[in-house]
Amino acid sequence: MNIPKDLVAASATPIILSILHGEDSYGYAIIRKVQDISDSQIAWTDGMLYPVLHRLETAGFIDSYWKKSDNGRRRKYYHITAAGIDECELLVSQWEVVHRALHKLLQEKTGY
Amino acid sequence: MVDLESQIRQWKTHVYSTGSIGQNDLEELESHLRDSMDELAGRGLSTEEAFLLAVRRMGDIEVIHEEFSKISTEDLWRQLLVPTDNPITARRNRKELGIVIGLAILGGLLSKVPALFGFGDMDAHSQLYLRNASIFAFFPVAIYLIWKRSLPALRSLAVLSIFPASAMLVNAYPSYEPHHTGLLLSLHLPIVLLFVLLYFFGGPAIKREGQHLYATGWRNPNTRLNFVRFVGESFIYAILIGMGGMVLILLTAGTFDLIKIDAFPFITAWIAPLGFFGLFVVAAYLVLQKKNLIESIAPVLARIFTPLFLLVLISLIIAFLVTPNQAYENRNMLIWFDVILALVLALTLYSMSSKDFTSTNTSAKSQITFWDFLSFGLIISAVIVDAIALSGISMRLSAYGFSANRTAALGENLILLVNLLLLCVGYVRYFLQKQTFQEIVVMQMRFLSVYGIWATCVVVVFPLLFGFR
Known part of the structure; x- marks a missing residue:
């Protein structure tokens, strides 16, 4: 199943912020995590993640810092800010509204 | 066998040539590419297959570039003041x-x-x-x-x-x-x-x-x-x-x-x-x-003014050697020495912050550039000028005793001297590849606290000490 572009774009911010809310992470790990939790249904083009991260950083929702990994590779880690946590909670609650509505419709249809 | 590193370099050049993707972003993308290749190679692909697939996964560079340029310097002012579409x-x-x-x-x-x-x-x-x-x-x-x-x-x-x-x-x-x-x-x-x-x-x-x-x-x-x-x-x-x-x-x-x-x-x-x-x-x-926007201006400014300040400092040293008495007898000259030294320190900090030491290749050691030597020269000359200023101040101190101004100048020049010497040591170790540039930065940034404490002293204690005169 292919998720349409608009839906991918709209869900990217809450997904990224929620992942970073859990722990600091870097681009590659974020992409893999998204694949994991969506059973590879949500497939972002790898490169498109970075402009989004940039935008979130400019908006003050995340910070970044460089860190060396165990194999000596330098990675740019992202860390959610207090403003980012607020934003994340707002976005997630918006998605929950949509999710609940769809879920109720489904229940009506199946006569549950 | 195809040289993988040169292929990655080519890819990087291609990405960089699109214009809107900066050095830091490029390094981030490269690190991503290598992670991706490692994973694919771990699944049994050959290095070349892994490279090709990883590049493919990265997506169309043109589109990425377009996304980056939306948040980059173009249309800067419009973006600043007109609400974005989100x-x-x-x-x-x-x-x-x-x-x-x-x-x-x-x-x-x-x-x-x-x-x-x-x-x-x-x-x-x-x-x-x-x-x-x-x-x-x-x-x-x-x-x-x-x-x-x-x-x-x-x-x-x-x-x-x-x-x-x-x-x-x-x-x-x-x-x-x-x-x-x-x-x-x-x-x-x-x-x-x-x-x-x-x-x-x-x-x-x-x-x-x-x-x-x-x-x-x-x-x-x-x-x-x-x-x-x-x-x-x-x-x-x-x-x-x-x-x-x-x-x-x-x-x-x-x-x-x-x-x-x-x-x-x-x-x-x-x-x-x-x-x-x-x-x-x-x-x-x-x-x-x-x-x-300014991230690209900062290095330019640092590069314009580092050589100019080096010239100023050298001419100061020469001026002192020609007429040493002026520096000791004329208190205004000492004040100007201090102003210039403060500016030199500010410039050193600034060029430090604009040095792109985070974007060194993962494979190569951080590269020592011509500009590092220039900064080092600037710091060395600053040490000499500071030593001259200090000797002048101590002469005035012994001649006229402690006043608020002279004590403040003494304290500042001493702190500055310690700071400059620490920087010298840092740079020498860096040139000998015994430490990274990052370590110099860490030292310098911690040292900033000393200035904060000293300034607080001057604000709070000095007026009391010198009877508010």
Whole structure:
């Protein structure tokens, strides 16, 4: 199943912020995590993640810092800010509204 | 076998050539590509297959470039002031602009507070305005940073109370002729308040798991480096806007003059202070909004002025060698030495913050450039000039005894000398590849605290020590 572009774009911010809310992470790990939790249904083009991260950083929702990994590779880690946590909670609650509505419709249809 | 490294280099060149993707972004993408290749190779693909697939996964460079350029320098001003299409960020941007304008007005109004106490005439009470100027200018910036960073309210209020506390202190201290401690206080209070701003810039240092307390919040060296850049760039913005504002004021005054209305009293009483003290928060806003634009100006400025300052310092040393007595007998010469040394230190910090030491290749060691040697030369000459200044000060001290000015100069030059020597050691070790540039940065950023403590001493203790004279 292919998720349409608009839906991918709209869900990217809450997904990224929620992942970073859990722990600091870097681009590659974020992409893999998204694949994991969506059973590879949500497939972002790898490169498109970075402009989004940039935008979130400019908006003050995340910070970044460089860190060396165990194999000596330098990675740019992202860390959610207090403003980012607020934003994340707002976005997630918006998605929950949509999710609940769809879920109720489904229940009506199946006569549950 | 195909050379993988050269293929990656080609890919990087291709990505970089699109223009909107900077060095740091490029390194981030490269690190991603290598991670991706490692994973694919781990699944049994050959290195070349892994490379091709990883590049494919990365997606169309043209499209990525387009996305990057949307947030990059192009259409900068339009983006700054016209809401972006995303409704959430748009709402926040509009709100932010409102807050900034409000705070700018607050700064201007603060500067009218002395008028309420009958000190309205700026010329007659210039000492008073000088002492309070940094409070008027930085208080709105502090509030803006608290909002921007969504800092915890209680802690922020506690730290913010340094502003009213210092306002009370500087105005409660008397100042007697010849006003030396008063002037020293006016010069050092901005440094103290900059540290308060640093706190709000970086947020409180909170102990996180696996991290030292020094690695978080405002104590983090990288945060401090960013703050140095932030201050430098805000300064540039402030000058640009200030000059524009002055042209506007002159034009307005000239026009009113033509229709026989003297606008100058109104301008000096309201427009100038509102404009001047509001300037700083607006500059801070512009810098935080658009990090990318200036990031490309900072290295250019550092490169223009590093060689120029090196020439200035060398000519100072030569001037001293030709007429050594002047430096000792003429106290003005010592003052100019100090001003130049302070500028050199600022320049060193600035070029440090603009050095792209984070974007070194993962494979190669960080590259030592011609500019590193130039910075090193600058620091060495600064040490010599500082030594000359110190010898001059100690001669004056032994001849005339301790005064507020001479003690302050002695302290500052000693701290500066220690700082410069530490930098020398750092650079030498860096050239010998015994330490990374990052370690120099960490040392320098920690050392900044010494200046903060010293400035606080000069503000709080000196007037008491020298009888407010």
